[in-house]
Amino acid sequence: MSRQIVIPFGPQHPVLPEPIHLDLVMEDERVVDALPSIGYIHRGLEKLVEKRDYRDFVYIAERICGICSFIHGMTYCHAIEGIMDLPVPPRALYLRTVWSELSRLHSHLLWLGLMADSMGFESLFMQSWRLREHVLDDLESTTGNRVIQGVCKVGGVRHDVSNQKLNEIVAGLEVLRPQLEDLMSVFVRDDTVRHRLSGLGVVTEQQAWDLGGAGPVLRASGIANDIRQIGYAAYDELDFKPVVETAGDCYARTLVRAKELFTSIDLIRQAVEKIPEGPVDMKVTGNPKGEFYARSEQPRGEVIHYVKANGTKNLVRFRVRTPTFTNIAPLVTCLKGIELADVPVVVLSIDPCIGCAER
Amino acid sequence: MGLLTIAKTISRNVFGGPVTRRYPAEPANRYDLTRGHLAFEPENCRVCRVCMLRCPTQAIVVDREARTWECDHFRCITCGNCVDLCPTDALHLEPTYRSPEADRPGKEFHEIPAPPPKPEAGGETAET
Numbered sequence: 001m002s003r004q005i006v007i008p009f010g011p012q013h014p015v016l017p018e019p020i021h022l023d024l025v026m027e028d029e030r031v032v033d034a035l036p037s038i039g040y041i042h043r044g045l046e047k048l049v050e051k052r053d054y055r056d057f058v059y060i061a062e063r064i065c066g067i068c069s070f071i072h073g074m075t076y077c078h079a080i081e082g083i084m085d086l087p088v089p090p091r092a093l094y095l096r097t098v099w100s101e102l103s104r105l106h107s108h109l110l111w112l113g114l115m116a117d118s119m120g121f122e123s124l125f126m127q128s129w130r131l132r133e134h135v136l137d138d139l140e141s142t143t144g145n146r147v148i149q150g151v152c153k154v155g156g157v158r159h160d161v162s163n164q165k166l167n168e169i170v171a172g173l174e175v176l177r178p179q180l181e182d183l184m185s186v187f188v189r190d191d192t193v194r195h196r197l198s199g200l201g202v203v204t205e206q207q208a209w210d211l212g213g214a215g216p217v218l219r220a221s222g223i224a225n226d227i228r229q230i231g232y233a234a235y236d237e238l239d240f241k242p243v244v245e246t247a248g249d250c251y252a253r254t255l256v257r258a259k260e261l262f263t264s265i266d267l268i269r270q271a272v273e274k275i276p277e278g279p280v281d282m283k284v285t286g287n288p289k290g291e292f293y294a295r296s297e298q299p300r301g302e303v304i305h306y307v308k309a310n311g312t313k314n315l316v317r318f319r320v321r322t323p324t325f326t327n328i329a330p331l332v333t334c335l336k337g338i339e340l341a342d343v344p345v346v347v348l349s350i351d352p353c354i355g356c357a358e359r
Numbered sequence: 360m361g362l363l364t365i366a367k368t369i370s371r372n373v374f375g376g377p378v379t380r381r382y383p384a385e386p387a388n389r390y391d392l393t394r395g396h397l398a399f400e401p402e403n404c405r406v407c408r409v410c411m412l413r414c415p416t417q418a419i420v421v422d423r424e425a426r427t428w429e430c431d432h433f434r435c436i437t438c439g440n441c442v443d444l445c446p447t448d449a450l451h452l453e454p455t456y457r458s459p460e461a462d463r464p465g466k467e468f469h470e471i472p473a474p475p476p477k478p479e480a481g482g483e484t485a486e487t
């Protein structure tokens with residue numbers, strides 16, 4: 001029997017964009033166990049809810065994560081609107097949908113770039129991020145910022161976007177589509193990518209379900225679970241199918257995200273076609289009292305915001321369950337048995353967002 | 360076919376110019392909505408303190424007695440909440456970014472001029 005040693009991996013590691021920490025129990029070059037520990041960048045954002053006005057906290061909720069920021073802000077607003085039973089104007093819901101999908105586009109392009117970078121495919125990384133800039137420009141011109149949009153508020157959104165601008169965004173995305181297809185064809189067909197990712201870090205369908213995987217991790221293992229189907233915001237009026245792969249390996253997770261780019265473009269086009277005229281926000285008076293679970297689909301999976309309020313302007317409890325946190329369990333499972341050199345790629349394949357996971 | 364493709368790619372890369380913007384020779388993208396930095400106009404301020412009370416990061420400190428307004432730009436997240444709430448348009452967002460600062464506290468300090476004397480002075484309201 002070979003001797004076991006423990007290699008600390010992270011929080012600082014050259015290939016990691018996020019400070020995840022794993023103690024890898026190794027036998028020679030093979031991982032036999034991985035012990036995650038979290039809390040390195042805990043900021044106590046959930047506790048802060050007791051000190052801030054519930055209407056202002058949306059800007060803090062957005063800053064839980066720097067990539068899926070808009071969806072955090074939107075889910076928090078859904079929770080407050082759910083407690084107060086606010087009739088949010090439909091145009092605001094459609095705009096939220098458009099911005100959610102633009103966020104998903106930029107998040108997936110960022111991740112595809114990082115994935116290419118982690119396997120040493122630098123030019124693919126640069127091409128992914130080059131295309132991401134177009135999406136970020138659309139976000140900045142309509143919301144005022146590139147990644148922390150700060151455009152959602154309780155009862156609607158802060159800015160309207162003209163129909164002309166929305167049509168320009170759709171036209172811009174249609175120009176982007178062939179370029180994304182080019183990019184995707186590299187991820188799908190290139191031998192380097194396939195050789196590096198196929199059969200690596202497999203999570204079976206049963207494991208993904210039992211361990212509570214979320215988002216692309218679940219969908220890459222053959223489970224068609226997409227919270228957008230429950231129809232929050234304007235998703236109930238849009239037509240889409242979750243992207244599902246069955247292999248459950250890193251390659252399948254890459255494919256799911258690459259294909260979701262096109263789902264997002266379709267959803268934006270549909271939303272812009274159907275968007276109604278009208279106001280984009282409403283006057284919110286009074287304070288919330290009660291509790292609510294709001295769920296939505298982030299680029300990384302299902303996020304849950306639980307909010308409890310007691311009728312004052314400060315909330316009593318705010319709890320976020322982020323997709324990265326639940327995806328750590330499938331990650332630990334699929335790390336067992338792989339080689340040390342594959343660890344960074346497998347860790348990245350769940351799209352870890354430790355900022356989200358530790359708040 | 361492969362050679363033709365690679366020849367096209369090479370010629371595009373050699374003669375096509377850079378994809379990225381030549382910053383700072385070419386200015387960065389700015390839009391009307393871009394939230395660059397917070398700007399304060401003391402002459403419009405009525406010292407109602409709503410910006411201080413509703414700031415999510417407590418970056419703004421307003422002193423009613425001393426009639427001063429202070430913003431810690433290291434704390435400010437440029438969310439624009441104060442701009443939306445300000446009843447007298449004393450605050451607005453500029454699309455340009457502030458130049459980098461290395462030393463704390465990085466505070467912006469303003470003295471608010473006293474309002475012109477009026478026969479019937481309007482009461483100041485503190486909205487919470």
